[in-house]
Amino acid sequence: MTPHLGRLIRARRAATGRTIASVAADAGLSVPYIANLENGRGNPTLSAVANLATALGAHLVVELADDNEPARRDPDALPDSLIQFARSSRFSAEAARLAKATRSPQNAVRERLLHAMAAMVPLTRRPLSGLDWHRVLDTAVLIARE
Numbered sequence: 154m155t156p157h158l159g160r161l162i163r164a165r166r167a168a169t170g171r172t173i174a175s176v177a178a179d180a181g182l183s184v185p186y187i188a189n190l191e192n193g194r195g196n197p198t199l200s201a202v203a204n205l206a207t208a209l210g211a212h213l214v215v216e217l218a219d220d221n222e223p224a225r226r227d228p229d230a231l232p233d234s235l236i237q238f239a240r241s242s243r244f245s246a247e248a249a250r251l252a253k254a255t256r257s258p259q260n261a262v263r264e265r266l267l268h269a270m271a272a273m274v275p276l277t278r279r280p281l282s283g284l285d286w287h288r289v290l291d292t293a294v295l296i297a298r299e
């Protein structure tokens with residue numbers, strides 16, 4: 154298995170504000186199994202990945218591509234400090250408000266918001282703290298207002 158799938162699983166789980174244990178229960182898989190997948194280890198079956206997708210409110214898409222087609226870009230890994238911040242009540246409340254305002258599914262808004270916030274990381278010379286994430290969220294909220 155490539156680390157790409159593990160990053161996708163972790164990013165989706167973080168975006169939905171879920172724990173590994175809750176996803177494992179919904180997917181019918183063990184916590185260590187999912188933790189290993191998120192860390193780029195293991196060789197999951199297609200059935201296990203489909204169960205994970207369903208548990209995370211997504212669906213599985215399998216593609217066969219020609220050798221000369223460019224590979225899809227791997228998602229950037231979310232920093233641990235951002236994953237922690239995404240569990241906060243403030244982040245949840247702002248994502249819910251943005252979802253309502255845009256009439257979009259809350260999980261989709263959370264995921265887009267997290268990846269937009271993570272895009273700020275390359276602009277910094279240091280790891281971002283919880284306070285920094287509050288500031289980044291403030292900026293996103295101000296920009297999203299009509």
